Amino acid sequence: MARKTGSHSEITGPKVRAVALALFARHGYAAVSMRQIAAKVGVQAGALYLYTADKQSLLFELMRSHMETLLNAWAQQDLADSPQDQLEQFTRFHIRFHLDRTEAVFVSYMELRNLTADNFAIIEGLRKRYEEVLENILITGQANRVFDVPDTKLATLAVIAMLTGVNTWYRDGGRLSADKIEAIYGGMVRQAVGLPDQA
Amino acid sequence: MARKTGSHSEITGPKVRAVALALFARHGYAAVSMRQIAAKVGVQAGALYLYTADKQSLLFELMRSHMETLLNAWAQQDLADSPQDQLEQFTRFHIRFHLDRTEAVFVSYMELRNLTADNFAIIEGLRKRYEEVLENILITGQANRVFDVPDTKLATLAVIAMLTGVNTWYRDGGRLSADKIEAIYGGMVRQAVGLPDQA
DNA sequence: GTCTATAGAAAGATAGAC
DNA sequence: GTCTATCTTTCTATAGAC
Numbered sequence: 001m002a003r004k005t006g007s008h009s010e011i012t013g014p015k016v017r018a019v020a021l022a023l024f025a026r027h028g029y030a031a032v033s034m035r036q037i038a039a040k041v042g043v044q045a046g047a048l049y050l051y052t053a054d055k056q057s058l059l060f061e062l063m064r065s066h067m068e069t070l071l072n073a074w075a076q077q078d079l080a081d082s083p084q085d086q087l088e089q090f091t092r093f094h095i096r097f098h099l100d101r102t103e104a105v106f107v108s109y110m111e112l113r114n115l116t117a118d119n120f121a122i123i124e125g126l127r128k129r130y131e132e133v134l135e136n137i138l139i140t141g142q143a144n145r146v147f148d149v150p151d152t153k154l155a156t157l158a159v160i161a162m163l164t165g166v167n168t169w170y171r172d173g174g175r176l177s178a179d180k181i182e183a184i185y186g187g188m189v190r191q192a193v194g195l196p197d198q199a
Numbered sequence: 200m201a202r203k204t205g206s207h208s209e210i211t212g213p214k215v216r217a218v219a220l221a222l223f224a225r226h227g228y229a230a231v232s233m234r235q236i237a238a239k240v241g242v243q244a245g246a247l248y249l250y251t252a253d254k255q256s257l258l259f260e261l262m263r264s265h266m267e268t269l270l271n272a273w274a275q276q277d278l279a280d281s282p283q284d285q286l287e288q289f290t291r292f293h294i295r296f297h298l299d300r301t302e303a304v305f306v307s308y309m310e311l312r313n314l315t316a317d318n319f320a321i322i323e324g325l326r327k328r329y330e331e332v333l334e335n336i337l338i339t340g341q342a343n344r345v346f347d348v349p350d351t352k353l354a355t356l357a358v359i360a361m362l363t364g365v366n367t368w369y370r371d372g373g374r375l376s377a378d379k380i381e382a383i384y385g386g387m388v389r390q391a392v393g394l395p396d397q398a
Numbered sequence: 399g400t401c402t403a404t405a406g407a408a409a410g411a412t413a414g415a416c
Numbered sequence: 417g418t419c420t421a422t423c424t425t426t427c428t429a430t431a432g433a434c
Contacts, residue, residue, distance in 0.1 A: 012399085026312065027229075027313075028228075028229050028312060028313065029227075029229075030226075030227050030228075030229035030230035031229035031313065033426075033427060033428080034427080035426085035427075035428090043401090044400065044401060044402080045427095045428085045429085046401075046429080046431090047399070047401075049429070049430080050400080054429080055428075055429095110309055113225065113227060114227065150383055151375075151383050154375075154380070154383050154384070154387075157365075157367075158361045158364060158384065158387055159361075160364075161361050161364025162357045162360050162361040162364070165356060165359075165360025165361070166356075168356075168360070169356055176350075176353075181353070184349055184350050184353050185353070187349060188354065188391050189391075191347070191393055192388075192390050193390070194390055197347065232408075232409060233409080233410065233411080234408085234410090242417090242418065242419090243419060243420075244410085244411085245411080245412075245413090245419075246419075248410095248411070248412080249417065249418080253411080254411095
């Protein structure tokens with residue numbers, strides 16, 4: 001019952017995905033060859049097809065996994081009581097989660113057009129579920145008259161774009177710590193939805 | 200002195216760039232072949248090299264041209280007097296300009312990693328010059344105590360990310376007109392920098 | 399499970415005819 | 417100015433040995 005010696009599928013499989021993620025993030029899906037991935041993993045190109053049906057499946061699996069990890073991570077949050085606190089919670093959660101996975105975020109935003117139509121539809125569905133998390137917070141706060149948001153749909157997209165934008169310039173060891181950035185963005189988001197400067 | 204009949208460099212050259220822009224925007228730089236571009240232009244692949252030194256130069260020229268058009272368009276604006284009005288002017292200008300050139304915007308943000316190091320540095324320089332336009336407005340408004348912006352650098356990046364994000368979801372004939380979108384985003388930006396709901 | 403070998407297609411770019 | 421033809425390289429994916 002012992003597994004055959006030399007079998008490394010539990011190691012090599014994840015390594016293939018990790019290497020592919022790094023290379024896709026740096027050079028782009030279309031610019032990366034299966035040979036490049038194989039070389040970095042330390043196997044021959046043909047061996048990759050033991051771990052993925054093809055290059056497209058490799059990309060899709062990376063994106064699907066990223067989106068589901070995101071949704072699961074939010075689902076495990078202990079949701080705050082008031083819409084104001086939920087908004088701050090979401091802001092900090094979003095920035096932190098995305099700064100912790102810059103490669104997956106980059107690939108998930110940049111490589112959408114390289115998905116097949118079917119795969120694209122699945123990823124889009126997951127992305128919309130995440131947007132609904134924020135929109136529901138805004139809708140509740142608007143109904144309670146604590147927010148001033150003329151269009152919750154646009155505000156959702158505006159806030160998410162603003163927060164995800166941090167990934168385009170943040171670098172470890174830069175001028176501001178992640179915590180400080182969360183605080184500053186938290187303040188800007190509060191003001192953007194019409195809350196006073198401090199609760 | 201008459202130009203040789205059958206010479207079309209003034210027509211074909213721009214057409215090559217227009218076709219390349221459309222294809223790069225849709226499929227990505229790395230995924231588009233010179234043969235595909237040539238087929239859409241209506242020439243053979245070899246003929247493209249009469250209008251561009253290579254594929255990289257074609258990409259760079261599209262991005263450089265886009266950024267310089269952007270900077271020139273802003274330079275020709277009649278600048279408003281107060282920081283508040285300048286901020287609204289910038290918001291409307293940015294959304295309008297970017298919605299009018301979705302392909303160039305897409306390529307200029309997505310294909311940065313496919314530029315050579317030298318070309319990347321040039322494009323980055325142009326992008327920073329544009330960011331300074333907004334940051335200078337925020338700095339002035341902050342100095343005059345009409346804005347409440349704890350960090351003008353972060354606020355600059357946050358506002359630009361928010362505004363450019365419109366391009367990811369806007370479609371002609373959608374729920375909201377460009378003018379309405381400008382108004383709603385104008386309001387959110389005002390609030391984000393600490394201005395009251397209406398001037 | 400990984401290898402070598404290779405099929406088969408397509409890429410960027412150039413040469414030289416017209 | 418555009419063409420055909422081609423050089424050279426590289427690609428994804430598969431077949432079959434071990």
